[in-house]
Amino acid sequence: MVKNTCVILLLLLATFSFAASEYDKDIVVKDQTRNDKVTEVFRAMMNAYEEEDIRLFFSYVSEDRFEQDYMTFYDAIDQDIRVYDILSVDTWVDKITEDGYKRFLYVQWTKRYLATTSDREINQRGYSRFLFDEVNGKYKLIELAGNNFWGKSLREWTEEVPQIAGQEPENTVSGGGALPDLTVTIPAGGGISDVAFNINNTGTATAIAPIYYKIEYCGGTIEKPYEENILPGDSTTYPIIEPLPVCNFGGQTVTILVDSTKEINELDEYNNDVSKVVE
Numbered sequence: 001m002v003k004n005t006c007v008i009l010l011l012l013l014a015t016f017s018f019a020a021s022e023y024d025k026d027i028v029v030k031d032q033t034r035n036d037k038v039t040e041v042f043r044a045m046m047n048a049y050e051e052e053d054i055r056l057f058f059s060y061v062s063e064d065r066f067e068q069d070y071m072t073f074y075d076a077i078d079q080d081i082r083v084y085d086i087l088s089v090d091t092w093v094d095k096i097t098e099d100g101y102k103r104f105l106y107v108q109w110t111k112r113y114l115a116t117t118s119d120r121e122i123n124q125r126g127y128s129r130f131l132f133d134e135v136n137g138k139y140k141l142i143e144l145a146g147n148n149f150w151g152k153s154l155r156e157w158t159e160e161v162p163q164i165a166g167q168e169p170e171n172t173v174s175g176g177g178a179l180p181d182l183t184v185t186i187p188a189g190g191g192i193s194d195v196a197f198n199i200n201n202t203g204t205a206t207a208i209a210p211i212y213y214k215i216e217y218c219g220g221t222i223e224k225p226y227e228e229n230i231l232p233g234d235s236t237t238y239p240i241i242e243p244l245p246v247c248n249f250g251g252q253t254v255t256i257l258v259d260s261t262k263e264i265n266e267l268d269e270y271n272n273d274v275s276k277v278v279e
Helices: 002-050 054-058 070-083
Strands: 084-099 102-115 120-135 138-146 182-185 194-201 211-217 220-226 240-243 252-258 273-278
Touching: 002 054, 002 084, 002 102, 002 120, 002 138, 054 070, 070 084, 182 252, 182 273, 194 211, 194 252, 194 273, 220 240
Parallel strands: none
Antiparallel strands: 084 102, 102 120, 120 138, 182 194, 194 240, 211 220, 211 252, 252 273
16 A cells, blocks of 8 residues: 555656646747747748748738738838849848837848849848737737838838838948939920920939839829930930820829839939929
């Protein structure tokens, strides 16, 4: 009887000891894997982006909790896929900070890609912050800040991305040096069937052709390349003249955007458009 009792006690002690050990191990693993999960999600998103799998990419984005405009971000990624071919991406996680279950992932990165419309190679580096939150046990992206690692091709999106300390100037490219700065002007006059405009380079480097421009008017869109280089301080020799889509409504606004494909790194990325009411 005493022997049986001792055996039972030993079994109970071994069971409790094993359970306690597993419990402690479980706590440690959970503390460690929150950061690991966030890093894994970021890597998966990066792979989906490089593979141009937009559906998989957005499976890691929380539509309900996204703190910026979700549809604008979707349009930006969709446009990236259409106008860029990724050649190589390197990333380094600088640090991860926490706010409850949320995790801020700070990443240094370099990216090399081709603009598909011209086969021009673009090199970019940056420092970005990605905010992830736990949604039903899985981490999903809810905010982006810093340099535009994703979505750089769409101006409406880049205007929504806040800056962070330590990020690279948006005009930084590998090799550094002077940069062009493109603007567009519409001379006075003109008719209702076409629009005339000039592309200007107020920067310190030549803007290399092709330079794409987009015209939006009365629900129609025209997008074409300008096939000549524009020297620093120079403009198109003669105004570019484009026919406007037929419009049955007077007083509509025509908007012209230069460097519409965002292939050219500029001193100022936010002065590329001009609008005019066509009577």
